Amino acid sequence: MKRLLALLLVLFGVLAAGQVTISFWHAMSRAHGEALTYLVQKFQEENPEIIVDLVYQGGYGALQQKLVAAVAAGQPPTLAQQYENWTTQWLDALVDLDLFLSEEVLSDILPQFYEEFEGRIVTVPFNKSILIFYYRPDLMPEPPKTWAEFEAMACALAKDTNGDGQLDQFGTAFRPPNPEIFLTFLTQAGGSILSEDWKEVTINNAAGLEAAEFAARLAKCALIQSAYISDAIAKGVPIGGWIDTSAGYPYNVDAAKTAGVPLAVAPIPCYKNCASMIQGTNLAVFSMNQSKAQIEAAAKLIEFLLREDNIVYWAQKTGYLPVTKTAIESKAWQEYMATSELARITTEQLLAGGFGQLLHPKYMDIRSLLITYWELLLKGEGEPKELMDALAAEIASLIAE
Amino acid sequence: MKIPQQYRSKRFWRETGEAYLFLLPTLLVLGVFTFYPFVNAFVYSFYDIRTRTVPGPLIYSVAEEESSSWESFLSRGRIPPELVAVAEKYGSKPEDLWVRLRQKGRWVIKDEANQQEYIVTKEDGALRVYQAKTQWALEPVGWSNFRQAFRDPDFTKAIRNTVLYVGISVPATIILALIIASLLNQVMVGKSVARLAVYLPYITPVVAITMVWRWIYDRDVGLMNYLISSIARFFGANVSFFDWLDDARMALPALIIMNVWRFVGYQSIILLAGMMGIDREYYEAAKVDGASSFQIWRRITLPLLTPQIFFLAVISLIGAFKIFQEVLILFMGPGPQKSALTIVYYVFTKAFDSGHYGLASAASLILFAIIFALSLFQLTVLQRRVHYER
Incomplete structure (x- = not known):
């Protein structure tokens, strides 16, 4: 009996010695969490020598706070989901992924998702969504294709039905905490926040002004509220069509069902181009307190998650975008697009002009300013030119600090 | 030196030791969750904090003729043989x-066995090797975080909003609580039910309360707008709906109304307990002297309630300055045009949205200084007006 026990212990020791454990912190709940758990289990079945400690840390806010604390304590997880502006806070603590991922994997990532931080590749895209156009076919039979159509349709729908001086039916809707819509207008007009070398603020040039004037005109026909647009839809507030992230699709569908109104999706109206802002998190690997074997195991998991079949599975189960060329061109995804309107629209939108966040280290401060001025613009608290100039001046002083 | 008699007794030391033993659990909790963070916030406010690979001692300077070979190795993620020899x-x-990090002119090499790192940097065209450590690094910046806070229009707005909120909500709650407590003191039937009813908001979780108030304040289907329009219609007026959650003029009033409602019950109960503790003889003597009900309330009840009012003023002022969760949940942000941005909300966003931990610490210290100065004022100047029954 003793011999058997000793043998088992030795066997267990030998097996355990060959194994490596990595931790993966994420913020994926419900169906998204289930899809991720399935993929990680599949990975472990294929790689029994790697144990993945998959830890759901709550929402994005909770995940960020826990990562901040973990990095400060020198005990971050091996792998974590993170937004670009978190990444810039602990860039030095991350591993350069191009040292561990094959060239084949990296070059397969769609250029719309490719991001470099100070010349380093430290993240790969994971759960990505994009801005699309939601509309009520009963109010807006055809979605607008251009800015001019959007403005004409939205303002024709806006009505004060009870004569109290306030709109009760809206052509569109905007949320002040969501300046990504303004950035989409800005990019569609050919503008940008900063020049390519980040030395000059360009948000108030001719393109910026065009975008601001367009938004200000639309705002007069729009519902402006800080709560999600789906809240207004669920209450039965009539809104013709609005721009929102594809990640909000389930919420908008539920809201339309609650209100008993039809809902459809389309690519957002275009201007000089059809740009649309991409949102969502990336994956990054921490080097602090990790061994090379753990880093290699994390890189193996990333390669697994970026494999064509797994990306297609992830995108189908979650509604997020496929992030690699092979996945988007795969037969499985093409067939899926034929059955899913959301998949078709988001893919079209991505390929038509998906663009990512400005990777400036002070982007979160810049975004805070964008929110302030986007709200002023939407609420008509100033002329577009005056607001754009003031915004540009504040951004300039911020980046000069 | 003469040691006082009491310190010589063994019993004194035993009892003191026992007292500290009983205090130990609380001291530990306070130490870990209050004093330690407070001291750290004080220290952090003078630093710029972020995760950096900090170079330590210089251990090797690469000869000019070797530089290109080193760069060639490092840019391919490989370790130059000379570096291996140095590291050994x-x-x-x-x-x-x-190699775990490669940037233009900067490479970090990790020694995983010893959990140490080497950094190779290109300075004035020459490569140098340092021992290094990646850590939560503090770079001293003097008073810069404090200056930055006062230069930030958001911070001054946060101070203004918070002071306005405290200045209105604290006295309004106490006055309303006084009225409710006086009425409750008169109620003869159903006193317990009435007390429970006013106390309920205080014991209900703030998240639940705020979510309910989001509905109450809803522009289209909210109870608040319905009540206002019903009252207006009763008087023959026609008022348009208030946009409580999206109008910059209404956000702070919305926050104040909700929190006055939330705390008025708790304060009423404290005041009611104070009223019930007042000796009945004072009232009887006043009645014999022919004092009216209002005179009795003004001349007896109110002065003898000043210890409770003072207590409530101190604790509610401190609490009101720290308002945060209600803003976050009610407006899902700092409110329209940052009209509900408070100091603690500012601290939270600076730390967790933008990663400016030093600035956030400086802002929290400024808040501490404000609360400390006001509490000191209350404890020194206002306390002189408190009448303790003797």
């Missing part, structure tokens, strides 16, 4: 070394 002198084994 510092206790690293070749098999434990690997």
Whole structure:
């Protein structure tokens, strides 16, 4: 009996010695969490020598706070989901992924998702969504294709039905905490926040002004509220069509069902181009307190998650975008697009002009300013030119600090 | 030196030791969750904090003719043989070394066995090797975080909003609580039910309360707008709906109304307990002297309630300055045009949205200074007006 026990212990020791454990912190709940758990289990079945400690840390806010604390304590997880502006806070603590991922994997990532931080590749895209156009076919039979159509349709729908001086039916809707819509207008007009070398603020040039004037005109026909647009839809507030992230699709569908109104999706109206802002998190690997074997195991998991079949599975189960060329061109995804309107629209939108966040280290401060001025613009608290100039001046002083 | 008699007794030391033993659990909790963070916030406010690979001692300067070979190795993620030799002198084994970061003119090599790092940097065209450590690094910036806070229009707005909120909500709650407590003191039937009813908001979780108030304040289907329009219609007026949650003029009033409602019950109960503790003889004597009900309330009840009012003023002022959760949940942000941005909300966003931990610490210290000064004022100047029954 003793011999058997000793043998088992030795066997267990030998097996355990060959194994490596990595931790993966994420913020994926419900169906998204289930899809991720399935993929990680599949990975472990294929790689029994790697144990993945998959830890759901709550929402994005909770995940960020826990990562901040973990990095400060020198005990971050091996792998974590993170937004670009978190990444810039602990860039030095991350591993350069191009040292561990094959060239084949990296070059397969769609250029719309490719991001470099100070010349380093430290993240790969994971759960990505994009801005699309939601509309009520009963109010807006055809979605607008251009800015001019959007403005004409939205303002024709806006009505004060009870004569109290306030709109009760809206052509569109905007949320002040969501300046990504303004950035989409800005990019569609050919503008940008900063020049390519980040030395000059360009948000108030001719393109910026065009975008601001367009938004200000639309705002007069729009519902402006800080709560999600789906809240207004669920209450039965009539809104013709609005721009929102594809990640909000389930919420908008539920809201339309609650209100008993039809809902459809389309690519957002275009201007000089059809740009649309991409949102969502990336994956990054921490080097602090990790061994090379753990880093290699994390890189193996990333390669697994970026494999064509797994990306297609992830995108189908979650509604997020496929992030690699092979996945988007795969037969499985093409067939899926034929059955899913959301998949078709988001893919079209991505390929038509998906663009990512400005990777400036002070982007979160810049975004805070964008929110302030986007709200002023939407609420008509100033002329577009005056607001754009003031915004540009504040951004300039911020980046000069 | 003469040691006082009491310190010589063994019993004194035993009892003191026992007292500290009982205090230990609380001291530990306070130490870990209050004093330690407070001291750290004080320290952090003078630093710029972020995760950096901080170079330590210079251990090797690369000869000019070797530089291109080093760069060629490092840019391919490989360790130059000369670097291996250098690292070996510092206790690293070749098999434990690997490149983990490569930037233009900056490479970090990790020795995983010893959990130490080497950084190779290009300075004035020459490569230098340092021992290094990646850590939560503090770079001293003097008073810069404080200056930055006062220069930030958001911070001054946060101070203005918070002071306005405190200045209105604290006295309004106490006055309303006084009225409710006086009425409750008169109620003869159903006193317990009435007390429970006014106390309920205080014991209900703030998240639940705020979510309910989001509905109450809803522009289209909210109870508040319905009540206002019903009252207006009763008087023949026609008022348009208030946009409580999206109008910059209404956000702070919305926050104040909700929190007055939330705390008025708790304060009423404290005041009611104070009223019930007032000796009945004072009232009887006043009645004999022919004092009216209002005179009795003004001349007896109110002065003898000043200890409770003072207590409520101190604690509610401190609490009101720290308002945060209600803003976050009610407006899902700092409110329209940052009209509900408070100091603690500012601290939270600076720390967790933008990663400016030093600035956030400085802002929290400024808040501490404000609360400390006001509490000191209350405890020194206002306390003189408190009448303790003797």
